[in-house]
Amino acid sequence: MILKENKIQTKSYFIETYGCQMNVYDSELVASFLEKSGYQSTSDYNSADVIFLNTCSIRDNAENTVHRKLENLAYLKKQNPKMMIGVLGCMAQNLKNELMESKPYVDVILGPDSYRKIPEILESRNKTNNHFVDTKLSKFEIYEDLFPTRKSGVNAWVSIMRGCDKFCTFCIVPFTRGRERSRTIDSIVKEVEACIEQGFIEITLLGQNVNSFRTPDGEFPELLDAVSKVKGLKRLRYTSPHPRDIDDHLLNVMKKNKNICNHIHLPLQAGSDRILKRMNRTYSKKEFLDLVIKIKKYLPDCSITTDIIVGFPGETEEEFSDTLDVAEKVIFDNSFMFKYSPRPGTKAAGYTDQVDEEVKQNRLERYIALQKILTLKNNKLKIGKTFEVLVEKESKKSANQWAGRLDGNMWVVFDKTNEKIKDLVKVRILDTKGITLFGERV
Ligand code: SAH
Numbered sequence: 001m002i003l004k005e006n007k008i009q010t011k012s013y014f015i016e017t018y019g020c021q022m023n024v025y026d027s028e029l030v031a032s033f034l035e036k037s038g039y040q041s042t043s044d045y046n047s048a049d050v051i052f053l054n055t056c057s058i059r060d061n062a063e064n065t066v067h068r069k070l071e072n073l074a075y076l077k078k079q080n081p082k083m084m085i086g087v088l089g090c091m092a093q094n095l096k097n098e099l100m101e102s103k104p105y106v107d108v109i110l111g112p113d114s115y116r117k118i119p120e121i122l123e124s125r126n127k128t129n130n131h132f133v134d135t136k137l138s139k140f141e142i143y144e145d146l147f148p149t150r151k152s153g154v155n156a157w158v159s160i161m162r163g164c165d166k167f168c169t170f171c172i173v174p175f176t177r178g179r180e181r182s183r184t185i186d187s188i189v190k191e192v193e194a195c196i197e198q199g200f201i202e203i204t205l206l207g208q209n210v211n212s213f214r215t216p217d218g219e220f221p222e223l224l225d226a227v228s229k230v231k232g233l234k235r236l237r238y239t240s241p242h243p244r245d246i247d248d249h250l251l252n253v254m255k256k257n258k259n260i261c262n263h264i265h266l267p268l269q270a271g272s273d274r275i276l277k278r279m280n281r282t283y284s285k286k287e288f289l290d291l292v293i294k295i296k297k298y299l300p301d302c303s304i305t306t307d308i309i310v311g312f313p314g315e316t317e318e319e320f321s322d323t324l325d326v327a328e329k330v331i332f333d334n335s336f337m338f339k340y341s342p343r344p345g346t347k348a349a350g351y352t353d354q355v356d357e358e359v360k361q362n363r364l365e366r367y368i369a370l371q372k373i374l375t376l377k378n379n380k381l382k383i384g385k386t387f388e389v390l391v392e393k394e395s396k397k398s399a400n401q402w403a404g405r406l407d408g409n410m411w412v413v414f415d416k417t418n419e420k421i422k423d424l425v426k427v428r429i430l431d432t433k434g435i436t437l438f439g440e441r442v
């Protein structure tokens, strides 16, 4: 093979990924473009020919981490001026001008819809040292014909759609990722089949709003049903749905197909009707609570997790207590919890009644304390019961124990017997500490 003969000249790449699973998926796509161009992955970024940071703009601290990383890279670039440094993803989209001005050593800036340009950029880079910037958002780009380069493992993430049209007033995603576009059911099923062939046994379908998935051949429930039928697929998950769009059809498909996990990540954001309205979330506290009742009617053991923002502009103490109230009523299994971070350009960033940092911090700590109690409460109810567990990896604490997940997405640690990674086994829960369960094989 030509590659082998040229081995000494083979160039290397290093990609660092920030942000959500969409970015992880996109980094795998980017890796496949680099590999097609003859580049090989390296774990040592000091010696890489190409360093790409796939970035996130969702909150201030996500951007700050990348700025700090780029300052480190400036030093590397001085030592090795031939190294190519690229900023990809949501910050590239959002902060193109600022990056070009303040970080002139960044050679490449590519938004999420521009990754097809990579081979061309690498090619021209061999001839010139020009900068390359492309952050045009596309109404059509879904990278349909491409399957990403994945490392082996238990779970593979498969992107089913790109973009978001919901425009929650706090959120930068509709600006960084552009309009909603869905892939075809056929190509998603093919990608899932390829993943199973490669040895993955769990699939998580990904999108900013999976239930806005729309194609001439069907919507999200039809897709979920079709994917769940793929031979060899032991577990199917998806994230995230929008609470407004969860309907009977979707819940029926989940109930009917045993390999679709009993877990819904249902981002609440806030519990007060006035705040929800200001956030443009399009549901009320009561509608959210009614939805949870409906979910439990179809799927009595369904675990429910959520995303929470505290300290949204104008949020009063009483309105914050509505968030705590919903959490207590639903008994969320887990929450991702965030302090509101104003994103320039979004509607909420312009609201004049921003909440003080100390108040946000205090509310965050109180929500975290409540969530700890709720997680423990849910987990204690599991003691003495037996669950199906997917063996995923060795426990961090002991080589004699496995760590695996229940279909509700909680981790359980148990002593090894004769099972191996990727087996589905029955485990009886004996104890719980923090967010982890402990059990024994039955
Ligand atoms: N599409 C998903 C969420 C994607 S962003 C959904 O609608 O559920 C992931 C989470 O980040 C959001 O659910 C929200 O809780 C949080 N988030 C988004 N923008 C934020 C901001 N400006 N400040 C703090 N948290 C934010």
Ligand code: SF4
Residues within 6 Å of the ligand: 164, 165, 166, 167, 168, 171, 172, 173, 174, 208, 209, 242
């Ligand atoms: Fe952001 Fe709202 Fe879209 Fe989620 S639904 S990505 S929170 S705009």
Ligand code: F3S
Residues within 6 Å of the ligand: 018, 019, 020, 021, 022, 023, 055, 056, 057, 058, 089, 090, 172, 173, 176, 177
């Ligand atoms: Fe961040 Fe972009 Fe994802 S802003 S959370 S990487 S869609």
